[in-house]
Amino acid sequence: MTIRRQYSLPNCTLILEGLSDSVPEAGTHVDARPLMTILINAECHVVGEAQPLTGGREFLESLLRAVSGYAQQFLSQIPHPISGGDKPALVKLQKLEGKNLHRLTLLNTSEQESGAGKATPGMMVIAPEKTVQIDLTSVQLFDLVEAIDQFLADSRTLPDLGISLQPVSRRHRQADQPIVQRAAPAALGITGLALAASSLFLLPIPEVREPGVPETEPDSRELSSENSEDETLSATTPTPTPTPPETLISPETANPTIAPEASETDQTPPSAPSATQLREVLTANSQITDPTELGYLQRNLHKQLYQAWQNRQALEENSAYQVTVGKDGAVIGYKPVKGTPIEAAEKTPLSELLYIPKTGGSSPQESYALFLAVFTKEGSLEVSPWHGFRGKATLGQKITQATVIEDLKTKLYERVNEKWDKSLTSTQDLVYRVAVTEDVEIVDYQPRNQAAWDYVDQTPIEGLLNPKAAGIGSKETGLVPQKPLAQFRVAFKPDGDLEVTSLN
């Protein structure tokens, strides 16, 4: 008794004919849908094609593998290798680029002929060596997949045939964009950097600005500008940009001095010590100048601003700000540098990050540092100390014993590797400087390339960060680590490799 099973979809019909080798047990009722275990003939009709694709079991198995694999490839756009072991691939599917069509190819073998002969005599017109090609639309392809899935879901028909769906390995993933497209962001980034650099170059270097005389005082302004000009001439300080210092200072407030010199205090009229001056004197001592601490504050501010800056399109012009940061790294004030409109601050993360003391204006005086933060309209960010670094910034105390470092290196690798899910969408390596304590606590890190900034969320670093382990962030000592640290270079590679090298 031949069993015939038909799976019909609007564009495609799969017909299987076969036999059952299981003898119904005596006394049991007649099975309405007997189990088909032996396939005699398989036919696949595609609407619009005069002849069906036909064949025996090999054809059906090959059809299943090819169609199922191709369906997954169609969904993810990632090539699926069709592996049928040693069995020949009679059926192949390939994409016709740019046409939304899928070419189904059936290789004609002798086995095919015997099957075809039985199905329709008309099939015989195909020469034995020739192959059959059908171009399927996406909807037709879906119907073919669906017919096959319905057959696979039917437990009464050839239950020994099955397809296991598995995601393909990372190895099969190709670069998802052509090189030109992949290079574009890098080119953009470089242009952005160049633009940021040039815009920074146009700004006068804050360090060489002559401190001292508050500009809010109309009577002293004339005097001071004369004097300062004279001074810059006489001091012969090499100034790369000869822009007058005034361009930097917003008129309403002057910047606190770093270290007022006697000559400058002489310049100010003794009769009128203004409020600004008093404030300067009061606050000058508490300004942070230690290069190491400044370095930590700078990196912290950069990170805060970078992470909080969401809409990087909004700026029409480059915006530069003088940002005041407390010892603990909080943004306690900012003001636009001349030339930057006040409203632009709303388009930067500064307003969001501004820390307002709960107690109002009477917060205890704390030490602070000034930074220049430039947001470019291209979306890049630059942060530098307003007065530059005085001296060489370090990373704090170091662990120096080679054996300890070697041990930490292994432990750090294990720690990071365990938490990393090994998937990166970046095509570049992500390189970080990572600082650890003796107990392998990650207390500080710094992205070393742009990709490392952009894809930091795909690494476990932020999650492992525990600055408190080195006393970073305490009220008294600020952001500088209080314990000796070992510095490592950690690179996450797109292929899932992790590299840890010592920086000591």
Place this chain on the structure above:
Amino acid sequence: MNLAVSLMPTNTPTVPSKPMILDNLPDPPVSNQLCPPRTRQQIDLILLAIEALELGGSEAMLYAAKELELQDIIKNRVVLWRLRCTNPWRRSYTRRSLELEEAKAMVVITSHLARRMTVLIRQLLMAYQQLSEKQLPLENHLRLSEYFERFRTHFRSRMNPRRAKVIAYSSDEKLNELALSLLNQLLFCTGTSGMQRFWISLFDGEVA
């Protein structure tokens, strides 16, 4: 005796208790039970395509969550939005990952909604095929051009154009291609094993 049996697609998903419907989807071998970025991105995009297909698509998603008894995972609009913001392309990208269970819930909802729109999806895809064969502009089919236009609008208003991968979709043509590919994926979601196929495809190239 020839016994002809014609099966229709089983279009009515049974609604078992909460964890069971998610059991239809296997756990792919990813670490920490967290979804890689491409998975998160694809899920959000396919939901975006549903929104472009159906006015009030986001309402339908919440309703489907209730119907499928997934409200323990997707409690409300805000939760759904947060889950979708795990797509790294988003302007409001939350920089958190997506748990497998959360991803499964969204895929189950996608498949549920896609099945309800099977006829529409097929019509649109066939119309697209006809138009492109005759080299006619998409505007000739009102419903289709509406889908593309809505998709482009949604995409542009929600994705962060500073992301390199989003920049690649800055032109109308590229966005239409993406919308078409998502529509095809939705069609596949309507199938007997469509949900599983789509789910597995989300992890292609993401496993070891």
